[in-house]
Every structure is written in structure tokens, then in C-alpha cells.
Amino acid sequence: DTGVSQDPRHKITKRGQNVTFRCDPISEHNRLYWYRQTLGQGPEFLTYFQNEAQLEKSRLLSDRFSAERPKGSFSTLEIQRTEQGDSAMYLCASSPGLSYEQYFGPGTRLTVT
Amino acid sequence: GQNIDQPTEMTATEGAIVQINCTYQTSGFNGLFWYQQHAGEAPTFLSYNVLDGLEEKGRFSSFLSRSKGYSYLLLKELQMKDSASYLCAVRTNAGKSTFGDGTTLTVKP
Numbered sequence: 001d002t003g004v005s006q007d008p009r010h011k012i013t014k015r016g017q018n019v020t021f022r023c024d025p026i027s028e029h030n031r032l033y034w035y036r037q038t039l040g041q042g043p044e045f046l047t048y049f050q051n052e053a054q055l056e057k058s059r060l061l062s063d064r065f066s067a068e069r070p071k072g073s074f075s076t077l078e079i080q081r082t083e084q085g086d087s088a089m090y091l092c093a094s095s096p097g098l099s100y101e102q103y104f105g106p107g108t109r110l111t112v113t
Numbered sequence: 114g115q116n117i118d119q120p121t122e123m124t125a126t127e128g129a130i131v132q133i134n135c136t137y138q139t140s141g142f143n144g145l146f147w148y149q150q151h152a153g154e155a156p157t158f159l160s161y162n163v164l165d166g167l168e169e170k171g172r173f174s175s176f177l178s179r180s181k182g183y184s185y186l187l188l189k190e191l192q193m194k195d196s197a198s199y200l201c202a203v204r205t206n207a208g209k210s211t212f213g214d215g216t217t218l219t220v221k222p
Contacts, residue, residue, distance in 0.1 A: 042212030104155035
């Protein structure tokens with residue numbers, strides 16, 4: 001296993017379109033996190049799964065954002081009716097059951113035009 | 114809510130020692146992380162402190178004082194490749210991790 005993978009790496013979309021990103025965590029990591037990062041800022045927490053259960057979701061997230069982890073393995077993050085302010089790097093991270101260190105994927109860079 | 118403060122930028126000389134400070138205010142504290150992030154790359158884990166004291170790992174050490182809401186990352190024998198952003202992050206009992214905006218360290222020859 002080479003680490004956390006994310007797909008696509010880059011996405012350009014027009015305002016108002018829906019986009020979906022995928023994250024494949026390190027196998028057997030039961031915790032999975034989604035973050036958003038813009039230039040000069042630290043990663044901003046979006047949501048967190050333990051296995052298939054979504055345990056925490058940022059209040060900053062509007063109803064346009066949704067995430068799933070149906071079988072406790074890969075996860076998807078969907079943004080509906082994208083806005084220019086959604087342009088950012090979307091990072092996924094996973095961590096194993098016995099420690100809390102997070103291993104980050106390479107991210108999906110979203111550009112909304 | 115959570116509030117994390119760290120300096121925006123620091124500069125140091127190759128071979129020297131640098132200390133990057135982080136202060137935080139949070140409820141339900143359950144550990145503090147340090148991550149390194151090179152430009153255009155994802156963060157990579159450096160250290161995790163949940164108890165007070167100093168954790169040493171090679172050239173990098175991290176210190177935590179829970180009563181003061183304070184941590185620092187100490188980098189020794191600086192190398193040019195240490196030029197990066199260093200992110201302080203606090204984990205809560207709910208499992209959420211909140212990151213600071215990072216300290217951009219520039220190592221000069």
C-alpha cells in the first residue's frame with residue numbers, strides 16, 4: 001500500500017455544477033478525514049468518519065457539501081452547485097485505530113470558474 | 114471553539130536551531146500535532162504530544178504544556194530542505210483536528 005490516494009488530482013468546473021471527489025485511505029485505517037485548504041491557510045476541517053459512521057461535521061459546511069463512506073473503506077465528497085469560493089485544495093487523510101497521526105493524500109485541487 | 118496561534122514567518126540559518134511556538138485555546142483537548150508541509154505538497158506528520166513534556170525524534174523535538182496551552186517545535190541542525198510550512202494542530206475528544214495557519218520557515222545558507 002503506497003498511501004492515501006485521491007482522485008481526481010485537478011478539477012476545473014463551472015459555477016453551479018456538481019463535483020465529486022474520491023479518497024482511498026491506507027488499508028485498515030478506520031478513521032478518515034476531509035479538509036479544505038486555501039493558499040496561506042492551514043487545512044480547515046470538513047468532516048470525519050470512523051469506519052462508515054460520520055462522527056463530526058464542521059458547522060462551517062453548508063448543505064451543499066456531503067460526504068459518504070459507505071463500506072468503511074473509500075470515501076466521496078460531493079459539492080453541489082459549486083461557487084467560486086469553493087476553489088481550494090481538498091485534502092483527505094486517514095489514521096489507524098491505535099494512533100491519531102494522520103496520513104494525508106496528495107489532494108484534489110478544485111477551480112471553479 | 115478553538116483558537117490556534119503561531120507566527121506567520123521565521124527565518125534561520127543552515128546548521129542553527131529554531132523554535133516554532135504555538136498557543137491554543139480549546140475545550141476537550143486530546144493532543145497536539147505538528148505537521149510539515151512543503152509548498153504544493155500535502156502535510157506530513159512530525160509529532161504528537163498528549164502529555165506534558167518533551168518528545169524527541171531525531172533532529173525534531175516537540176514540547177507541550179497543557180496548563181499553559183502552549184507547544185513548541187524545535188528543529189536542530191537545520192538543513193535547506195527544512196524550509197517549509199510547519200502546522201500546529203489540536204485534536205479534541207470528539208476526534209476533530211483544528212489546524213493553525215502554519216509558520217513558513219526559510220532556511221538560509
